[in-house]
Amino acid sequence: MTGQPAIDRVLRRAGREIRARRAARGAWRGAFWGAVAGVAAVAAKEWLGDDAVVLALALFGSAIAIVAAVGACRRVAPLESARLADCAYGLNDRLATTLEWVSRRERTPLTEALIRDTAEQLEGVRARAVVPRTSLREARLLPIPVLAALALVLAPPLTQPRTWFGEGFASEARAREGRSISPLEELARLLGADFRPKDPFAARDGADRREAQKGTTAAESAEFKDRSLSKRASDFASFVNKGDDRLRLLERTDRLPDLQSDFATSKYRLLLRKAQELSSAKGPNQLSTAKLGQILREMERLGRRSGDWADDAREGLEALEEGQTEEAMEAMQSALGKLRDREERQRSSRLLRGGRDRQQDQQDGRGQGGRTRNDEDRAGSYSLAQSRGADKGKPSARLRSTPYDAGVEGQRRGRMPALDTQMTGRPGGAGLQLHALGEIGQYRRMMEDAIAREQVPRAYHDQVRDYFKSLHNE
Amino acid sequence: MSREARVEAFISAYSALRSEIEKVIVGHGEIISGVLTAMFAGGHVLLEGVPGLGKTLLVRTLAESLHLTFSRVQFTPDLMPADILGTNVIVDDDGGRRHFQFQPGPIFAHIVLADEVNRATPKTQSALLEGMQEHSVTVAGTSRALPRPFFVLATQNPIEMEGTYPLPEAQLDRFFFKLRVRYPTMQELNAIIDRTTQVQTVSVERVMDGATVLGFRDLIREVPMATHVRDFASRIVMATHPQWDGAPEATRRYVRYGASPRAAQALVLGANVRALTEGRYNVSMEDIRVLAAPALRHRIILNFAGESEGIDGDALVARVMDNVEGATVRSLERVAG
Numbered sequence: 001m002t003g004q005p006a007i008d009r010v011l012r013r014a015g016r017e018i019r020a021r022r023a024a025r026g027a028w029r030g031a032f033w034g035a036v037a038g039v040a041a042v043a044a045k046e047w048l049g050d051d052a053v054v055l056a057l058a059l060f061g062s063a064i065a066i067v068a069a070v071g072a073c074r075r076v077a078p079l080e081s082a083r084l085a086d087c088a089y090g091l092n093d094r095l096a097t098t099l100e101w102v103s104r105r106e107r108t109p110l111t112e113a114l115i116r117d118t119a120e121q122l123e124g125v126r127a128r129a130v131v132p133r134t135s136l137r138e139a140r141l142l143p144i145p146v147l148a149a150l151a152l153v154l155a156p157p158l159t160q161p162r163t164w165f166g167e168g169f170a171s172e173a174r175a176r177e178g179r180s181i182s183p184l185e186e187l188a189r190l191l192g193a194d195f196r197p198k199d200p201f202a203a204r205d206g207a208d209r210r211e212a213q214k215g216t217t218a219a220e221s222a223e224f225k226d227r228s229l230s231k232r233a234s235d236f237a238s239f240v241n242k243g244d245d246r247l248r249l250l251e252r253t254d255r256l257p258d259l260q261s262d263f264a265t266s267k268y269r270l271l272l273r274k275a276q277e278l279s280s281a282k283g284p285n286q287l288s289t290a291k292l293g294q295i296l297r298e299m300e301r302l303g304r305r306s307g308d309w310a311d312d313a314r315e316g317l318e319a320l321e322e323g324q325t326e327e328a329m330e331a332m333q334s335a336l337g338k339l340r341d342r343e344e345r346q347r348s349s350r351l352l353r354g355g356r357d358r359q360q361d362q363q364d365g366r367g368q369g370g371r372t373r374n375d376e377d378r379a380g381s382y383s384l385a386q387s388r389g390a391d392k393g394k395p396s397a398r399l400r401s402t403p404y405d406a407g408v409e410g411q412r413r414g415r416m417p418a419l420d421t422q423m424t425g426r427p428g429g430a431g432l433q434l435h436a437l438g439e440i441g442q443y444r445r446m447m448e449d450a451i452a453r454e455q456v457p458r459a460y461h462d463q464v465r466d467y468f469k470s471l472h473n474e
Numbered sequence: 475m476s477r478e479a480r481v482e483a484f485i486s487a488y489s490a491l492r493s494e495i496e497k498v499i500v501g502h503g504e505i506i507s508g509v510l511t512a513m514f515a516g517g518h519v520l521l522e523g524v525p526g527l528g529k530t531l532l533v534r535t536l537a538e539s540l541h542l543t544f545s546r547v548q549f550t551p552d553l554m555p556a557d558i559l560g561t562n563v564i565v566d567d568d569g570g571r572r573h574f575q576f577q578p579g580p581i582f583a584h585i586v587l588a589d590e591v592n593r594a595t596p597k598t599q600s601a602l603l604e605g606m607q608e609h610s611v612t613v614a615g616t617s618r619a620l621p622r623p624f625f626v627l628a629t630q631n632p633i634e635m636e637g638t639y640p641l642p643e644a645q646l647d648r649f650f651f652k653l654r655v656r657y658p659t660m661q662e663l664n665a666i667i668d669r670t671t672q673v674q675t676v677s678v679e680r681v682m683d684g685a686t687v688l689g690f691r692d693l694i695r696e697v698p699m700a701t702h703v704r705d706f707a708s709r710i711v712m713a714t715h716p717q718w719d720g721a722p723e724a725t726r727r728y729v730r731y732g733a734s735p736r737a738a739q740a741l742v743l744g745a746n747v748r749a750l751t752e753g754r755y756n757v758s759m760e761d762i763r764v765l766a767a768p769a770l771r772h773r774i775i776l777n778f779a780g781e782s783e784g785i786d787g788d789a790l791v792a793r794v795m796d797n798v799e800g801a802t803v804r805s806l807e808r809v810a811g
Contacts, residue, residue, distance in 0.1 A: 021810055080809040083702065087806065092758035097700040108696040109477045114755035131810040 004115060006122040007098060010089075014081035014130045019072050021131040026071030027064050032138035034063025035145035042149050046157035053153055081130070088130040094118040268343060271298055275336045279329065292328055293320050299335045307342055309335035444468045477696070481750055484690050488514070488751050490681040494539040497676050499532050500669065501662035508653045508768050509536060509627065511751075515743040516691050517650020518606050518626040520591075520641075520772065527655045528666075529629045533587045536627075541683035542584035543621065549594035551637065555601035559611050576613065581605050584621050584684055588628035592638045599645055602626065606648045623687045643731075643775060650740045651765075652772035654788075697746040699757040704742065706802060707762045711738045713794045714774050722797035724790055728780030733773035740769040759802070767791045 038056030045052035082096040089095075098118040101111045275295050278288070296316045303310025316331030447468055451461050488510060495506050505521070509532065512519045521529045530546075537544030547558060560579035564572050580586065581602070591599060605611045606626055610619045628649070630641070646652070658666060669676070712718045715732030716725050725732070745761035752761075771787035780790075 018810060025810075076809075079702075084806060084809060092752075092754060092756070092760055093700055093703055094754065094756055094758075096702065097698050097756035100700050101698045108698050110481070110696045110755050111698055113478045113481065114698055117755050134807075 003102075004119045006119045007095065007115075010085055010095065010122050010125070011078055011081050011099070013127065014085040014088075015076045015078070017130045018076045018081060018084065019074075022071035022074060023068045024071075025136055027068035028136045028139040028142070030063040030065070030067030031060065032142050032145065033067075034060040035142060035149060037063065039145050039149045039152060042152040045152070056149055056153075084130045088128065088132075089122075089125045091118070091121055091125075094121055268302065268339060271295065271302065272336065272339060272343065275299075275332060275339075279333065279336070289320060289325060289328075292325070292332065293317065296320065296328065296332055296335075299332070299339070302339075303335065307338065309338035312338065440468070440471050480689075480693055481755070484693055484750055485753060487682055487686065487690070491536075491539055494678050494681055495532065495535050497678060498535040498669075499528055500665040501658045502528065502532065502655065505532065505653050505655055507748075507751075508651050509533075511744050511747045511765070512650040513623070513625050514687065514690050514694055514747045515650060515740070516623070517740060517743070518628070518648060520646070520649040520652045521627060521629045521655055522632050522652060523629070523655030524633055525631060527657065529655050530587065530589055533585070533627045533629075535678055537585045537587075538678045539681055540585070540687070541680045542623070542687075544585045544587070545580035545583035546587040546589060547580045548589045549591050549598070551593060551595060551639075553594045553598045555598050556613075558598065558601045559605075559613050562614050576616075576618070578618075581611060582618075582620060584623055584625060586624075586626045588626060590631060591628040592630040592640055594639065596639055596642060599639065599641060602628075603645055603648060621684075623684050623691070646772045647734050647736055649772060651744070651768040653768055654771075694743070694746040694750055697749050697755065697757055699742065699746070703745075703757050703759050703762065706759050706798065707738055707741045707745070709798045709801070710741070710762065710766055710770070710794060711735070713798050714770060714791075720797075720801070722793055724785075724793040728776055728783070728785045728790060729774055730777035730780075731775040733770050737769050737773045741765055744769060763795065763799070766795055770794075 037059040041048065041056040041059060042052050048055060079096060079099055082099045083093075085091065086093050086095045094114070095118055098115050101107055102115065104111075274291075278291055278295060296313045300310050300313035300317065303313055312331050312335035316328040316335065319325075319327035319331060447456075447464060450456055451464065456464055492506055492510060499506060509519050509521075513536075521532070523529055534544070534546075547553075556579065558579045558581050560577050560582065562574040563577045565575045566572055588602065591602075601611075605620055605624070609622065609624050610617050612618070631638075709720070711733050713721050713732075714725055714729060714737075715721060716729045718725075718732075741762055742757070744765040745757045748761040748765065749755070749757045767788050770791050774787055774790060776785055776787075776790075
């Protein structure tokens with residue numbers, strides 16, 4: 001304090017008034033928010049019962065008491081009191097300047113005169129409120145929650161929702177989705193590829209094309225079906241940078257998809273899905289006989305090639321021609337069961353290399369390089385594929401032996417992880433065919449480089465090498 | 475003499491000087507206050523107004539009220555720096571020998587009236603720069619001190635732009651205040667007519683000398699100022715800078731360069747003088763508020779948007795003041811809970 005009784009008295013009075021005003025404002029704020037909390041308590045009276053009103057009153061009262069106490073106990077700086085007193089009494093900052101300069105060690109010669117002048121000014125000041133009275137927003141809005149709480153007390157209890165919104169949305173989303181995420185989808189998501197449902201006809205055409213392409217390559221060679229790889233620079237660095245998740249995926253070899261066949265777009269899978277959609281129709285009136293016939297015909301065609309459900313499909317077709325829809329449906333269900341069993345068997349083979357072809361070969365008792373039944377089928381489905389009876393041998397040797405195939409030879413240039421592809425061979429009427437082996441070789445070299453530069457965690461070196469080894473047809 | 479007695483002496487001298495000027499000048503109370511405030515604070519004043527409003531008369535009356543030397547320079551386009559500063563001339567002494575002798579120019583006076591300062595070329599205008607800031611001039615390699623107190627009052631006409639050379643920003647910044655002389659009111663005009671068209675002589679007495687003025691300059695630097703008042707002045711100056719985080723929207727839109735630190739010095743020193751003349755021993759925020767416009771209006775450089783929209787410096791300062799005062803009021807409200 002200043003040692004001047006008049007100044008000290010005004011400062012003490014101002015401090016008390018500020019505390020009282022803070023407490024009052026805090027009480028109004030506490031009343032408002034306490035009333036809001038009380039509304040929430042009363043709204044939940046179905047759960048709380050008679051205790052809701054008591055709880056609301058307790059919240060209301062305790063909020064007032066707590067916030068008011070906090071306001072009253074907050075420290076009031078003397079300088080702040082002085083500034084408010086200056087404003088209230090029209091002292092033109094005399095009090096605040098005096099208070100500040102009194103505490104300074106180096107005073108100007110006019111400081112003493114200032115102290116005396118301030119004391120004289122305060123003698124003539126009539127005591128009045130230091131803090132101007134203003135209406136708080138919370139005080140103006142207080143009737144709203146209070147009235148709402150009273151209305152809720154008098155009204156019957158609100159019924160609570162049976163299920164939470166989150167669960168409802170989640171179950172709805174699950175129902176809408178109707179399927180779990182397959183490993184191929186997961187891999188595609190991790191690779192950042194566009195994995196949207198494709199047009200069924202386009203998918204079937206694409207599958208046919210790929211199968212035809214497969215016929216021209218070695219039976220057990222891994223194959224990249226995306227031909228756009230040949231048009232863009234290989235970006236193995238991004239694979240390595242983003243590769244942690246994919247490498248983790250590699251640890252779960254049982255969940256790895258068969259890279260040789262695209263289950264999402266295979267005709268079997270397509271047929272399964274269509275048949276399931278048809279069988280999920282709610283009544284016979286909603287059943288499309290044309291669609292049923294189409295599915296049965298397709299089943300019969302596929303069954304003739306590589307399945308044991310052709311008879312069922314044929315019976316279904318006959319029943320459909322006689323107008324017996326229910327019998328046709330039963331026949332389709334039977335064929336569908338056999339088709340599903342076949343899919344399950346193939347999925348459970350868990351062979352990364354060779355996949356179902358290898359398994360099929362083993363079942364048929366043929367060795368490597370032998371022609372499979374699928375090869376024969378593919379020979380007729382893709383006119384550009386040249387079917388050769390002889391063993392195609394190792395891909396690298398074959399690439400150099402035939403002038404009709406084109407290989408990719410990668411050459412690393414500069415420091416950027418990009419490759420210039422140099423096409424060799426004659427681009428004949430069969431079109432340009434790019435072989436995965438060249439691509440895999442490039443990726444393998446880049447993988448070795450990346451491992452040498454320690455971009456791949458050491459613990460994953462062996463797994464990455466094994467993976468590429470499995471892709472390469474030794 | 476005690477400090478309080480010195481303050482009393484200052485107040486009485488100030489009042490006497492003001493009343494002597496008001497014997498001649500009708501109205502223009504703010505202009506007289508501004509001129510006297512700048513003089514006691516040690517600054518220079520730029521008076522801007524259309525012809526015939528009594529700018530030159532005000533300065534002449536001030537000079538006549540003080541025991542100080544006075545010179546008037548009418549700035550013209552052919553005025554040369556040597557015409558203001560002075561030059562070396564060859565003189566014959568009693569022995570018949572010739573030597574150079576410095577012939578001081580009109581700047582060597584306590585009060586210098588630079589009439590229509592914007593009519594001279596920038597080279598001549600800049601001859602005033604060193605004298606205004608350093609209180610000394612350099613002629614032929616020799617630095618010569620100007621008499622103390624040294625007080626420059628410059629006038630300029632804001633409407634006649636043809637054949638004029640607007641003052642560069644560096645020179646404008648040297649002026650403590652820029653005061654705008656406005657038209658008199660009806661009553662003031664009647665009083666002017668009565669005083670100037672009838673046969674009556676008004677004699678102005680000299681009420682103060684140079685030493686007294688210098689003594690009062692020391693006194694006003696002793697006026698205490700609270701920290702929050704100083705912060706208020708600093709915030710006002712900073713709010714004229716568009717780069718400052720707390721600058722108002724008007725500053726960001728219309729200002730290219732804000733006020734310099736000289737503006738803050740002028741604000742505080744002027745507020746010190748005003749506090750004493752109001753009979754207070756401390757500077758208040760009200761003093762800063764009153765003097766913000768004369769101290770800042772010529773130190774804010776508008777950008778193209780401001781120039782093209784005809785933004786007035788005073789309006790801009792008013793917006794800045796509103797912004798800063800609003801922040802101050804809000805801080806006080808927070809104190810009250």
